Amino acid sequence: MSDFPDSNAESDLSQPWREVFEASVPGLRAFLSGRLSQPSDVDDCLQVVFVKMVERGGDVAPAARRSWLFRVAANESARMWRSKASTDKMLERQGAELGLREAAGIDPTEQVILRETTEKLSQAVARLPETWQQVVRLRINENLTFQQIAEQLGIPLGTALTQMRRALERLRTEIDEQSKSDPS
């Protein structure tokens, strides 16, 4: 944790969030190394992800925190890649702290896209079979393990896993189809 910037908001960061971030750093580093050529860029991106987590991660459900970190990492790596195309070492020029603060700001376009995606996703979830919705809710919202879900619903563990996987596959298919039919 000492590799990441000291922030006033960090004191408000809950311990579970810290644990999730620390457990996710190896995976995030592996993920970012395929998107950013320089190891220093990977470190910079991880710092931006950390700051965003501190400032904006409070509302994310525990079960979705690692996913949220990877999504932020992907967005930030893309932003850094675009910035590096026109400017060299944006974070070095602007100063690390200032650059991190600006990068952590809320992009209005990104917010609109996120809102639309969430709306489409909600509609797609409502069309899922009820049993699949139950598994998704228990896993994402209630943060139960698949073993606990299987016991609570009285279904085999493999069935719970399969229903979750099929739910995600169907949701992604529906989102992709909606994006193709409505490119706006």
Add this chain to the structure above:
Amino acid sequence: MTTPAASSPTPPPDSTERCMLYLLGEYDADQAADFERQLQSSHELADELLRQAELIAGLSQSPVISQSPMIPPSVEVVDSRLPLLASVLAIAACIALFVLAVQPGSPDSDRVASLSNSAQSIPSEEILIARAWADSRFDEMLDDGGLADLYVDDALALATDDAEDVDATLSWMFIGVSANIDAHSEDATNDG
């Protein structure tokens, strides 16, 4: 984050499911490390991981998932206050109906009152019939100059004043019998 060990499912070959399990923290340390090694060398796996991450992160912000209370079919949550509340409501409804029924001036109360008086109204009608019958007989006797006034008055007094104590259904018969006796005595007098 959940980190099941013994109960953790074996990583399947399917990359979608592997990404899902990794992102949801279902892998133990060894499984996660193995997945991360593959992630570093496989762009396809990284792309799949990102798609799954976007879906799961989006699901957590979806009101359908985050705001809907989860009630599994095997668990029925019943508010223990509901039976008590239903009983109180039922009792209150009964009291309200009773109060409405006995309230003076209401149609229901009139009906109830008429029903309660029906037992008394039946003897009264019989007395009226008897009185009418006796009157007719009395007039007839007066016209005939009979002397049965005393019997009739006594009989009427018995039928009206003691109506509550004596079975009134018999009073008009008594009047009738008395009148017959009078008539016979009158006939005898006339014959004699």
